[in-house]
Amino acid sequence: MPELPEVETTRRGLLPHVVGRRIRDVVVREPRLRWPVPRDLARRLGGESVRDIHRRGKYLLFEVGDGHLLVHLGMSGSLTLVPRDTPPRRHDHVDLALEGESTLRLNDPRRFGAVLWVKRPETHVLLKSLGVEPFDAAFGGELLQRLANGRRVPVKLFLMNARMVSGIGNIYANEALFAAGVHPSRPSGRLSRERWDRLAAAIRQTLERAIAAGGSTLRDFVGGDGRPGYFQNEYAVYGRAGEPCPTCGTAIRGARHAGRATFYCGACQR
DNA sequence: AGAACCACCTGGCAGC
């Protein structure tokens, strides 16, 4: 599910309802996520106020107490506010009961997500090697071309590599490459500066449009306010193998890169 | 160093 737009949608949905609130209680029903949920989470968070919520790549960071609560949604996670005393449903693994009437609840069927305590995000092993943020000032064709220099990995996999660029997953890699007219298999070290510029702009524009639409809801993603996203209705290529390209009408092709489904127009993308 | 795989999980769906 969640790539940068879905994580950002979650963050924005939660901000007005969570920041400034005190955490009354922490309930961990299932600690077996990607890594075990820390046993002392309740002690660290109980009674503390959430000062802010940040995003780094696909990670959410809740600034609280003398550190940060790190949440990753994995493939199937969602984080929503529910009224206090709402009975837990299947896969509701972690609750943060807030002061007042609401509870912040993590649901994650596949349990690829994570809930961890991080003292200093800038040095944490999961965060320190993350690549550039697509909305950072440093992001652009020049940087991407420099990072890709000498690499033969397909540009689609380069974009999905979180050590290069953070936040882009399978859906938005497919969509941004289409928007830029770049073939997903093209070796990343062999794109001209002009094409990197176009791709960088397409990445930003695609992510911006997706955030504006509240992200994508393919199965059951909901943002922090509990509402689904609508960007899945605007996909040009993702999941559309065999359908006509919205630009030229040629049938969209399906392929695979590193086991992940790829969709592209063989005529528009070179 | 870089690239190709595998692993971790559950649920939904197509096909028989």
Added chain:
DNA sequence: TGCTGCCAGGTGGTTC
């Protein structure tokens, strides 16, 4: 209806 196999939004770790 029910079984089997395949697929899915991520990413750290292992192997070559």
